[in-house]
Each structure stands twice: as structure tokens, then as C-alpha cells.
Amino acid sequence: IRYWSPAAAAITGLKADDLVGRQAAMALPGWGDLLDGVPVSAQPGPAARDATLPLELGDRELWISVSGVQFDDGVVYAFRNLTEERALDALKSEFVATVSHELRTPLAAIYGCAQTLRRPDTQLDSRTHERLLEVISQECERLTRIIGDVLLANQLDAEQLRIEEEKFFVGELVTEVVEEMHASLEAHERIPIAVSMPENLGHLLGDADKIRQILLNLVDNAVKYSPEGGRIEIAVERQERGLRIAVRDQGLGIPHAEQQRIFGKFYRVDPNLTRGVGGTGLGLYICRELARHMDGRVSVMSKEGEGSTFVLDLPLAVARREEGAGVASGAD
Structure with missing residues (x-):
């Protein structure tokens, strides 16, 4: 390692004094494991697409977007920290899966009740008829609450909520x-x-x-x-x-x-x-x-x-x- 920028030090928490002059594979835990996946351009200019890879640093894992450029006397690597973005993407994926599940359950109940009510070959007594309508009503209210929570959370994030007195x-x-x-x-x-x-x-x-x-x-x-x-x-x-x-x-x-x-x-x-x-x-x-x-x-x-x-x-x-x-x- 010949140069270690302040930005690289801030991302990794590793100081330049501890790295410069040492072999990268020895100084950077996990660097050798990801090196084969890093795209390296033959000359400066439009670079190949950055690779998003995990870098193991002791008991920490950083996700970095990294690419390199080959020079006569070595390779210059540029990277940025995507750890928070990865965590946010995982959170969003979990949220989509959760909301999908929460929406699917009441929708299935509503659909099932509606189909039963529509069947011409089934005679329902008044009690069963009212019960099916009650389920539809309750599940519609449940859907409304779920959607309301999502919209309210978005308002809170955007600081758009108005407090009345x-x-x-x-x-x-x-x-x-x-x-x-x-x-x-x-x-x-x-x-x-x-x-x-x-x-x-x-x-x-x-x-x-x-x-x-x-x-x-x-x-x-x-x-x-x-x-x-x-x-x-x-x-x-x-x-x-x-x-x-x-x-x-x-x-x-x-x-x-x-x-x-x-x-x-x-x-x-x-x-x-x-x-x-x-x-x-x-x-x-x-x-x-x-x-x-x-x-x-x-x-x-x-x-x-x-x-x-x-x-x-x-x-x-x-x-x-x-x-x-x-x-x-x-x-x-």
C-alpha cells in the first residue's frame, strides 16, 4: 500500500500510518478474499462497472462499491461505503414482504366471503349471511389500518405532520x-x-x-x-x-x-x-x-x-x- 486517503481511513477505521508500506493482503483483513471480484480497467477513462463486495475487517463487515485502474507501477483502487444502503435495502425488502403478507391475509378472507355470497348453488341462512358480511367489514377495516400506518409513517419521515391543539x-x-x-x-x-x-x-x-x-x-x-x-x-x-x-x-x-x-x-x-x-x-x-x-x-x-x-x-x-x-x- 503506497497511499491511503483520509476518506479510506474514515470508511474503514484504519489509519494510514498502520497500512502504508505493508502488503495489502496482510494489512487489510479480508482484502485478499474479494480481490478477484474487483474490476480493474487497463487505463484511465470510463471505468468498468463497480463491484459491490463485502470486506471483512475483524469482527466487522463493510459492503463497498469498488473498482480499480491499472498503472505501470500498480493499481489505484477507489471505493465507497455502501453498508448503510445495503442495510436499508434489506429493511425495505423485509418491509415489502411483511406488508404483502399482512395485505394478503385480509384480502384472502374478503375474497373467500365474497365468493361464498355469490354462489348461486348455495343457500345461506340469515345468520351465516350476516357473519360473512361482518368478516368482510372487519377485514376492510384491517386493510384501512395497515394502509393508514404506512402513509402515516411516510408523513412522519417527511416531517409533514401537523399537530393540532x-x-x-x-x-x-x-x-x-x-x-x-x-x-x-x-x-x-x-x-x-x-x-x-x-x-x-x-x-x-x-x-x-x-x-x-x-x-x-x-x-x-x-x-x-x-x-x-x-x-x-x-x-x-x-x-x-x-x-x-x-x-x-x-x-x-x-x-x-x-x-x-x-x-x-x-x-x-x-x-x-x-x-x-x-x-x-x-x-x-x-x-x-x-x-x-x-x-x-x-x-x-x-x-x-x-x-x-x-x-x-x-x-x-x-x-x-x-x-x-x-x-x-x-x-x-
């Missing part, structure tokens, strides 16, 4: 979320959802729709990962600087090493669906970003096998206090 009552918002979740679970075993909140919450100022979306996602996530016979608890309390809502479940729990990764885009604790838990992997990402846009945060406390608690903290102002406006309730 309006007066709302927290008790009503939480009750609506619980009722909506129970309605979506009518075809399955209903999981008890208990709600506790003080009587003096009053009306707050904030974006009720965004808060509702966060809470829906957190409760839906708790339902997905709750075992049969499990229980979900929603606890609401006023804090000195705003509002705190905690959603607790008795589900699978999250390994400590994954507790920050779960808020990443497309990330799922069970990506191979070995536990039968689906989803696009956007729910917690949307929760985190919506909270961030409202100057709040979402955090998690969990122990594997013992359930999880997701906490939403928002700096909401009090609109006015009305005596007797708050409620304490329990919904099963």
Missing part, C-alpha cells in the same frame, strides 16, 4: 379506545382491559387524534402479545408537567437487548411469526414519532416472560378544571 377530555378518549378495541375483538376471545384514572383530570389542550392513535397502537400491541387469559391495564395520571398513560400487559415480554430496537421502523420482536404475532412493524415507531412531534416520549419497561409496560408522557396544558368532570372506570 384542541380541548379534550382524557376520560372520554381512553373509554373510546377501549370500546374500539373490544369491538375489534368480538370475533375472538375478549381480553379484559381495566382502566384506572383519577377524578380530577379535567380537560386538557393537545392533539386528541394523535394521542388516540398512540393509545390505540399501544393497546393493540398489548393485545397481540397477551396470552390466553391475560389482562391489560391502562393507568392514567396527571404529572407535574403534563399527562402520563401507562399500558401494561401480561404477555411475552421483551428481551433487554431489544427494548430500544422495538421503536425502530419495521422492527418486530417475532419477525418469523413463530408465535403467531403479525403486524407491519410500524406501530411502535409511529407511537414514538407521534409523541416526539408533541414534545413527549414513549418508553418501555419489560422483563422477558413477565409482560411489558409502555409509558406515554406528554407535556399537556390544562384547559380548565371542572369539578366532577373526571371519571374512574373499569372495562372488561
Whole structure:
């Protein structure tokens, strides 16, 4: 190696002083393994297409786009780091596969019900007829939620989300979320959802729709990962600087090493669906970003096998206090 540029040092983390004057195969771990795949032009000018190859550097792997030009006294290699691009491409591929699966399932149900309803040779009683229509309706709502999550995630990425400020009552918002979740679970075993909140919450100022979306996602996530016979608890309390809502479940729990990764885009604790838990992997990402846009945060406390608690903290102002406006309730 006769020259090692600052850019090469930044990409690899290897200093020029440690490399210049040494044989490349000895100084650069993994260089010898990829050398045969690097295109080398006979003279300067339009170069051959760069090769994208992995470069092993100890316990690290870099994906580089590399090509070379032959000179009388050696070869000049030029390369750039594509590691992040490769990771993003892999993430996109996984997302496309996940969304395709999530869309295919409700579409198959809708198609099957519609075909049954259309069959002229089958007489359906009124109960079966209504049940098939109900399945179509539920699966259409599921499709709407999936597409809505994808579009919302795109808005969040583009920083195009607009936060509104309006007066709302927290008790009503939480009750609506619980009722909506129970309605979506009518075809399955209903999981008890208990709600506790003080009587003096009053009306707050904030974006009720965004808060509702966060809470829906957190409760839906708790339902997905709750075992049969499990229980979900929603606890609401006023804090000195705003509002705190905690959603607790008795589900699978999250390994400590994954507790920050779960808020990443497309990330799922069970990506191979070995536990039968689906989803696009956007729910917690949307929760985190919506909270961030409202100057709040979402955090998690969990122990594997013992359930999880997701906490939403928002700096909401009090609109006015009305005596007797708050409620304490329990919904099963």
C-alpha cells in the first residue's frame, strides 16, 4: 500500500500510518478474499462497472462499491461505503414482504366471503349471511389500518405532520379506545382491559387524534402479545408537567437487548411469526414519532416472560378544571 486517503481511513477505521508500506493482503483483513471480484480497467477513462463486495475487517463487515485502474507501477483502487444502503435495502425488502403478507391475509378472507355470497348453488341462512358480511367489514377495516400506518409513517419521515391543539377530555378518549378495541375483538376471545384514572383530570389542550392513535397502537400491541387469559391495564395520571398513560400487559415480554430496537421502523420482536404475532412493524415507531412531534416520549419497561409496560408522557396544558368532570372506570 503506497497511499491511503483520509476518506479510506474514515470508511474503514484504519489509519494510514498502520497500512502504508505493508502488503495489502496482510494489512487489510479480508482484502485478499474479494480481490478477484474487483474490476480493474487497463487505463484511465470510463471505468468498468463497480463491484459491490463485502470486506471483512475483524469482527466487522463493510459492503463497498469498488473498482480499480491499472498503472505501470500498480493499481489505484477507489471505493465507497455502501453498508448503510445495503442495510436499508434489506429493511425495505423485509418491509415489502411483511406488508404483502399482512395485505394478503385480509384480502384472502374478503375474497373467500365474497365468493361464498355469490354462489348461486348455495343457500345461506340469515345468520351465516350476516357473519360473512361482518368478516368482510372487519377485514376492510384491517386493510384501512395497515394502509393508514404506512402513509402515516411516510408523513412522519417527511416531517409533514401537523399537530393540532384542541380541548379534550382524557376520560372520554381512553373509554373510546377501549370500546374500539373490544369491538375489534368480538370475533375472538375478549381480553379484559381495566382502566384506572383519577377524578380530577379535567380537560386538557393537545392533539386528541394523535394521542388516540398512540393509545390505540399501544393497546393493540398489548393485545397481540397477551396470552390466553391475560389482562391489560391502562393507568392514567396527571404529572407535574403534563399527562402520563401507562399500558401494561401480561404477555411475552421483551428481551433487554431489544427494548430500544422495538421503536425502530419495521422492527418486530417475532419477525418469523413463530408465535403467531403479525403486524407491519410500524406501530411502535409511529407511537414514538407521534409523541416526539408533541414534545413527549414513549418508553418501555419489560422483563422477558413477565409482560411489558409502555409509558406515554406528554407535556399537556390544562384547559380548565371542572369539578366532577373526571371519571374512574373499569372495562372488561
